[in-house]
Amino acid sequence: MRELRVELEERSYPIYIGEGLLNETGAMFEKHGITAKSPVLIISDENTAGLYLRRVEDALKQKGYRTASYSVPAGEQSKTLALLQDAVTVALEAGLDRSSTVIALGGGVVGDLAGFVAATYMRGIRFVQIPTTILAHDSSVGGKVAVNHPLAKNIIGAFHQPDFVLYDIDTLKTLPIREVRAGLSEVIKHGLIWNEDFAYWCEANASKLLALDSEALIYALYEGCKVKSIVVSQDERENDLRAILNLGHTIGHALEAVAGYGELLHGEAIAIGMIGAARISVKMGQPQDVLTVTERIFNAFGLRTAIPAHLDTDSIMSAMMHDKKFKEGTMVFILPKAIGKVEIHKDVPISLVKETVDFLKQEG
Ligand SMILES: NC(=O)c1ccc[n+]([C@@H]2O[C@H](COP(=O)([O-])OP(=O)(O)OC[C@H]3O[C@@H](n4cnc5c(N)ncnc54)[C@H](O)[C@@H]3O)[C@@H](O)[C@H]2O)c1
Ligand SMILES: O=C(O)C(=O)C[C@@H](O)[C@H](O)[C@H](O)COP(=O)(O)O
Numbered sequence: 001m002r003e004l005r006v007e008l009e010e011r012s013y014p015i016y017i018g019e020g021l022l023n024e025t026g027a028m029f030e031k032h033g034i035t036a037k038s039p040v041l042i043i044s045d046e047n048t049a050g051l052y053l054r055r056v057e058d059a060l061k062q063k064g065y066r067t068a069s070y071s072v073p074a075g076e077q078s079k080t081l082a083l084l085q086d087a088v089t090v091a092l093e094a095g096l097d098r099s100s101t102v103i104a105l106g107g108g109v110v111g112d113l114a115g116f117v118a119a120t121y122m123r124g125i126r127f128v129q130i131p132t133t134i135l136a137h138d139s140s141v142g143g144k145v146a147v148n149h150p151l152a153k154n155i156i157g158a159f160h161q162p163d164f165v166l167y168d169i170d171t172l173k174t175l176p177i178r179e180v181r182a183g184l185s186e187v188i189k190h191g192l193i194w195n196e197d198f199a200y201w202c203e204a205n206a207s208k209l210l211a212l213d214s215e216a217l218i219y220a221l222y223e224g225c226k227v228k229s230i231v232v233s234q235d236e237r238e239n240d241l242r243a244i245l246n247l248g249h250t251i252g253h254a255l256e257a258v259a260g261y262g263e264l265l266h267g268e269a270i271a272i273g274m275i276g277a278a279r280i281s282v283k284m285g286q287p288q289d290v291l292t293v294t295e296r297i298f299n300a301f302g303l304r305t306a307i308p309a310h311l312d313t314d315s316i317m318s319a320m321m322h323d324k325k326f327k328e329g330t331m332v333f334i335l336p337k338a339i340g341k342v343e344i345h346k347d348v349p350i351s352l353v354k355e356t357v358d359f360l361k362q363e364g
């Protein structure tokens with residue numbers, strides 16, 4: 001098992017990455033001083049419930065924990081206030097109190113929803129992340145939790161850090177290949193924003209990662225989580241540096257909203273957004289390599305780099321204006337300067353963004 005730490009003073013926590021870890025859930029609860037006197041709520045989705053809920057429940061029961069469970073339909077459309085309210089109903093009926101813990105057992109959708117339940121139930125209770133997708137190496141770390149509004153992604157949310165992250169890579173073996181690819185998009189992002197060597201390592205190891213080679217996967221998830229934890233440790237609430245984790249998200253979030261949550265997976269939309277950011281960067285004077293290498297890396301993973309042609313440019317532009325990245329009348333863009341280096345920009349002309357969106361649509 002490999003271990004990393006997110007350093008946030010009294011809110012610091014470990015990330016455990018390894019094989020066979022689901023069976024250790026109860027032992028980890030004890031290790032982290034979580035009381036067995038109050039019930040635990042496990043939130044999952046229809047897929048992760050079928051595959052892994054029983055194992056987590058059994059591991060907790062063996063250590064004397066009482067559990068309740070709540071499962072949502074799979075996919076982005078479950079990040080809603082309506083399902084948050086349903087989860088709270090289950091929590092109340094099961095007798096969760098202020099010493100209780102919520103577990104997120106699933107990908108980023110479950111993580112974001114369950115985290116927001118934990119952040120808001122009785123004004124905040126303990127929270128444990130058990131990620132089961134590759135993408136969730138990103139969502140399970142850093143404490144951003146949220147649900148969507150039809151007009152904008154993640155617009156109703158909070159910062160609520162978990163007590164620990166228990167990442168059992170055995171669970172990744174049941175992921176559909178489309179989800180594997182989409183998850184790797186955010187792994188690559190961590191290389192592109194912070195670590196040039198890691199970005200090139202991803203490209204060179206694309207086939208191993210797509211085949212879920214355990215050694216390659218543990219290394220990639222560890223390095224991805226490491227970048228995320230360094231950044232979050234320096235700027236938990238995104239006052240400045242943390243914005244770099246948003247590379248590709250200015251365009252990407254708008255694509256998700258306009259496509260109707262679910263048509264484009266988050267990682268797929270963000271990959272296209274990263275190409276858009278690289279194209280804008282080159283137009284604003286950065287070397288052509290920034291774009292060609294980024295495209296090459298995403299191609300190695302079979303990730304699409306063009307916007308689906310049926311999406312309307314004006315709707316995409318207007319969705320960008322509803323995002324948290326639209327502030328003080330300008331769009332905030334994270335732009336690559338080189339592979340492994342990005343800058344936060346508030347000076348990207350809207351006309352250039354529109355031109356880029358149109359260009360990426362013609363490519364599709
Ligand atoms: N909070 C953050 O910092 C952060 C970071 C990145 C992404 N996100 C959010 O994460 C979400 C995307 O997460 P995701 O890509 O994990 O999506 P997801 O949670 O929808 O999971 C993807 C699909 O895989 C299925 N699945 C999950 N684990 C499985 C397994 N082990 N085996 C088989 N199937 C499995 C799910 O049921 C779902 O159908 C988006 O809502 C995005 O906004 C949040
Ligand atoms: O943790 C962060 O900070 C990120 O930006 C990670 C992103 O991958 C993630 O999609 C996040 O939810 C986007 O944040 P948002 O504040 O733009 O919703």
Ligand SMILES: [Zn+2]
Pocket residue numbers: 138186249266270
């Ligand atoms: Zn993301």
